[in-house]
Amino acid sequence: MNSQIPLSFPVFNGNENQYTQQAISSGHIATNGSFISRFEEKLSARLKTHECVALNSGTSALHISLVLLGISSGDEVICQSFTFCASANPVVYLGATPIFVDSEKDTWNICPELLEDAILSRLAKGKKPKAIVVVHLFGMPARMNEILEVAEKYGIPVLEDAAEAIGSEFEGRPCGTLGQIGVFSFNGNKIMTSGAGGALISTDSSIIQRAKLLSTQAREDFPFYHHLEIGYNYKMNNISAAIGLAQLEQLDMFIKNRRAVNQRYRELLEDFPGIEFQPEGKQSYSNYWLTSILIDQEITGFSNDQLKFALSKQGIESRYLWKPLHTQPVFNLTPFYGGSISEGLFETGLCLPSSAGLTLEDQEKVVNVLQEELSKTHK
Numbered sequence: 616m617n618s619q620i621p622l623s624f625p626v627f628n629g630n631e632n633q634y635t636q637q638a639i640s641s642g643h644i645a646t647n648g649s650f651i652s653r654f655e656e657k658l659s660a661r662l663k664t665h666e667c668v669a670l671n672s673g674t675s676a677l678h679i680s681l682v683l684l685g686i687s688s689g690d691e692v693i694c695q696s697f698t699f700c701a702s703a704n705p706v707v708y709l710g711a712t713p714i715f716v717d718s719e720k721d722t723w724n725i726c727p728e729l730l731e732d733a734i735l736s737r738l739a740k741g742k743k744p745k746a747i748v749v750v751h752l753f754g755m756p757a758r759m760n761e762i763l764e765v766a767e768k769y770g771i772p773v774l775e776d777a778a779e780a781i782g783s784e785f786e787g788r789p790c791g792t793l794g795q796i797g798v799f800s801f802n803g804n805k806i807m808t809s810g811a812g813g814a815l816i817s818t819d820s821s822i823i824q825r826a827k828l829l830s831t832q833a834r835e836d837f838p839f840y841h842h843l844e845i846g847y848n849y850k851m852n853n854i855s856a857a858i859g860l861a862q863l864e865q866l867d868m869f870i871k872n873r874r875a876v877n878q879r880y881r882e883l884l885e886d887f888p889g890i891e892f893q894p895e896g897k898q899s900y901s902n903y904w905l906t907s908i909l910i911d912q913e914i915t916g917f918s919n920d921q922l923k924f925a926l927s928k929q930g931i932e933s934r935y936l937w938k939p940l941h942t943q944p945v946f947n948l949t950p951f952y953g954g955s956i957s958e959g960l961f962e963t964g965l966c967l968p969s970s971a972g973l974t975l976e977d978q979e980k981v982v983n984v985l986q987e988e989l990s991k992t993h994k
């Protein structure tokens with residue numbers, strides 16, 4: 616059943632129709648066409664210091680990033696455990712092993728102290744991790760100063776999975792621009808979309824050139840098809856880029872709206888003890904892709920399941936937070952460093968409807984259901 620109030624729906628109020636029509640009329644619908652370069656230029660201009668390459672998903676952008684960082688079979692890559700599987704799957708595509716690290720309570724992202732413990736432990740086993748995958752969950756920046764300090768101390772590159780965090784900032788700098796390579800996703804449910812799509816960003820032009828080559832089957836610039844290495848079919852197509860460009864033009868408005876949604880939830884649920892929001896530190900500016908709450912069952916008398924069920928009965932979609940990857944059956948033999956922070960977040964958390972186009976009326980409906988439930992305390 617389709618929810619009357621979905622978790623996150625795209626808004627197409629800009630030039631999406633016009634640009635896709637133009638792309639189709641131009642006859643260029645595959646991986647050449649002017650919208651791809653226009654999209655790349657506009658994204659690079661927004662990031663100021665970084666160049667980018669538009670790809671067909673965030674997952675493929677992560678995969679190519681790991682190739683460019685030299686990850687290969689038998690290597691180890693440290694990865695935040697509390698995230699979507701796509702942060703770690705590309706490590707496995709390359710025959711390498713993810714080493715999962717728990718989150719910390721403030722940002723819900725990778726804990727810098729546990730990160731260092733993990734590095735020391737792997738070094739003691741005779742293996743130096745080749746990269747660190749940091750995620751900015753739900754748009755909230757990770758503790759980048761401490762993370763980058765640890766990474767530098769041991770000389771390990773940081774790959775920023777900013778799939779959920781385009782437009783978020785840490786100390787005034789855009790998420791995705793803080794590590795060696797950054798990655799965005801433009802999947803349909805993200806804050807801006809190109810249908811499906813992603814981008815790889817870097818200050819290093821040689822990395823961008825290599826990403827362009829590898830994402831187009833490593834086809835060399837010859838009059839005939841000539842290949843020196845194995846590539847991938849990962850480039851963004853022109854129709855996606857047309858949608859992406861139109862969405863990028865509206866990104867600031869999407870962020871403004873999502874932040875307003877978050878602010879309203881905070882105000883409307885303020886009087887309910889036992890409900891906590893993902894905190895935004897002084898150094899951080901979140902795009903608030905999804906507003907997420909933690910429900911303390913001892914105080915509220917309710918579990919996240921119960922609230923999720925109450926919402927769904929009224930046609931309102933909510934979602935559990937990411938189930939930590941170290942608890943996923945598919946990763947059950949993978950090393951993990953940490954305790955139970957991310958598991959605790961998963962067990963008590965809920966993502967609320969957060970669309971940029973969520974109306975005031977619909978948001979009040981969501982809050983009313985929550986308030987009504989929370990008022991029937993059955994402790």
Ligand SMILES: *Cc1c(COP(=O)(O)O)cnc(C)c1O
Pocket residue numbers: 671672673674675698699701702750776778779800801802811812813
């Ligand atoms: C969405 C997402 C991805 C993958 O992006 P796709 O474009 O769906 O391939 C990777 N990491 C995180 C944290 C995500 O949320």
